[in-house]
Amino acid sequence: MERKAVSRIPRKKDIAPKQIPYSTIVRLTQYLRVVEKLNDLGISGISSAELCEETRINSFLVRKDLSYFGEFGTRGVGYDIPSLRLELEKILGLTEAHRTVIVGAGNLGTALVHYDGFKEKGFKIVAVFDSDPSKIDKKIGDFVIESVFMLEEYLNTNKDVTIGIIAVPASGAQFIANLLIASGIKGILCFAPIQLMVPDDVVYSAVDLTTYLEIISYYITNPDARRTGDMHY
Amino acid sequence: MERKAVSRIPRKKDIAPKQIPYSTIVRLTQYLRVVEKLNDLGISGISSAELCEETRINSFLVRKDLSYFGEFGTRGVGYDIPSLRLELEKILGLTEAHRTVIVGAGNLGTALVHYDGFKEKGFKIVAVFDSDPSKIDKKIGDFVIESVFMLEEYLNTNKDVTIGIIAVPASGAQFIANLLIASGIKGILCFAPIQLMVPDDVVYSAVDLTTYLEIISYYITNPDARRTGDMHY
Numbered sequence: 001m002e003r004k005a006v007s008r009i010p011r012k013k014d015i016a017p018k019q020i021p022y023s024t025i026v027r028l029t030q031y032l033r034v035v036e037k038l039n040d041l042g043i044s045g046i047s048s049a050e051l052c053e054e055t056r057i058n059s060f061l062v063r064k065d066l067s068y069f070g071e072f073g074t075r076g077v078g079y080d081i082p083s084l085r086l087e088l089e090k091i092l093g094l095t096e097a098h099r100t101v102i103v104g105a106g107n108l109g110t111a112l113v114h115y116d117g118f119k120e121k122g123f124k125i126v127a128v129f130d131s132d133p134s135k136i137d138k139k140i141g142d143f144v145i146e147s148v149f150m151l152e153e154y155l156n157t158n159k160d161v162t163i164g165i166i167a168v169p170a171s172g173a174q175f176i177a178n179l180l181i182a183s184g185i186k187g188i189l190c191f192a193p194i195q196l197m198v199p200d201d202v203v204y205s206a207v208d209l210t211t212y213l214e215i216i217s218y219y220i221t222n223p224d225a226r227r228t229g230d231m232h233y
Numbered sequence: 234m235e236r237k238a239v240s241r242i243p244r245k246k247d248i249a250p251k252q253i254p255y256s257t258i259v260r261l262t263q264y265l266r267v268v269e270k271l272n273d274l275g276i277s278g279i280s281s282a283e284l285c286e287e288t289r290i291n292s293f294l295v296r297k298d299l300s301y302f303g304e305f306g307t308r309g310v311g312y313d314i315p316s317l318r319l320e321l322e323k324i325l326g327l328t329e330a331h332r333t334v335i336v337g338a339g340n341l342g343t344a345l346v347h348y349d350g351f352k353e354k355g356f357k358i359v360a361v362f363d364s365d366p367s368k369i370d371k372k373i374g375d376f377v378i379e380s381v382f383m384l385e386e387y388l389n390t391n392k393d394v395t396i397g398i399i400a401v402p403a404s405g406a407q408f409i410a411n412l413l414i415a416s417g418i419k420g421i422l423c424f425a426p427i428q429l430m431v432p433d434d435v436v437y438s439a440v441d442l443t444t445y446l447e448i449i450s451y452y453i454t455n456p457d458a459r460r461t462g463d464m465h466y
Binding site (some may be wrong): 020025026028029030032033037091092093094098100106107108110111112114115116117118121122123162163169170186187188189192193195201203205207208209210211212213214215216217218219220221222223225 | 253258259261266270325326331333343344348349350354355356395396402403419420425428434436440441442443444445446449450451452453458
């Protein structure tokens with residue numbers, strides 16, 4: 001049988017995004033965190049083994065995760081940090097800032113406005129809303145708190161806002177979610193400890209702080225247990 | 234060949250805790266969330282299929298996760314809600330309250346003191362500390378803010394405190410972590426956007442809010458992508 005010449009350069013795989021596991025997307029953010037840190041330290045390259053060690057994710061998974069999006073790095077050399085960072089940012093949709101509103105100007109909302117993590121990571125807070133008349137027109141950092149009754153109008157005239165962060169008590173969270181969804185917001189991050197009802201075309205995540213503590217509780221209560229597998233918390 | 238009588242009642246499996254995957258522990262908290270919700274609604278039982286639907290976790294995983302800890306539920310009937318809730322709480326070490334300190338009495342620390350999610354979930358805030366002299370002796374809810382220089386002494390005389398929550402800026406987080414660890418704290422939840430160095434016998438989780446937004450960013454940018462697999466965010 002005739003042996004065909006086969007290109008040894010793997011081609012970018014033509015996998016539809018819907019086939020990429022959710023856990024891969026979570027791990028991409030972990031790779032990005034490491035790459036950002038090394039980049040800030042002025043380090044220009046990282047070997048595969050080092051990337052695995054820094055992220056505590058095994059090499060099989062690292063290769064598999066990245067292979068969904070094409071070829072990264074050079075065999076036997078590793079990854080160029082600035083290139084890998086840019087690729088990860090492209091994949092995650094972070095090359096342009098996501099304009100973000102925060103609803104809820106209590107302690108949590110105020111903490112979020114000041115949260116270091118959002119700064120320079122592509123999430124630009126553009127407005128802060130609250131329902132409490134005594135808070136409206138007061139300032140948090142550079143923001144004047146606006147009435148939640150202006151939220152729809154604001155979003156209708158600022159169509160480039162893509163993400164809404166809900167930092168109101170549980171009792172008001174679904175009402176705010178409905179306003180955000182009706183105004184065309186594509187992504188919602190909710191801090192209230194309830195499960196929101198959102199349509200399928202809206203991306204929704206909930207930060208459940210209790211879950212973090214429960215997982216810590218398990219490992220405190222079972223000191224012989226070792227964390228194995230993916231670590232998302 | 235003689236057919237032996239075999240007990241059809243599966244025995245509690247004798248699996249050491251260290252063999253239980255981390256992702257199972259994460260899912261146990263999701264089962265607990267659903268069971269709590271149904272319990273609050275006065276619902277006393279749930280079928281396997283309903284538990285899968287409510288948690289959006291497939292039936293194979295649900296069975297596998299629970300099987301690590303023995304037998305729950307009745308074949309063809311489902312689960313008794315109060316029993317399953319108690320079992321999950323036992324596994325996760327939640328039957329006795331974890332006494333918890335918060336370090337950092339800024340907006341985030343204040344929000345955490347008031348956070349509904351911790352209340353009645355077995356995490357009892359017992360003290361709040363800050364390094365800012367202007368905050369010390371002021372009150373947040375029922376707590377008088379104490380000086381961070383009193384933290385070690387407090388923990389040495391309150392050995393039943395197991396968890397420390399770090400809500401200080403990134404620049405001070407490792408210093409606080411070192412104090413907590415030196416005082417025998419077993420679990421740390423850190424909100425500062427940095428990676429802490431902690432010894433192996435201390436359980437440590439970081440709440441990385443940027444990760445949540447990056448995952449939302451991916452699904453907004455790739456609207457055809459569907460979340461598959463475990464959903465932890």
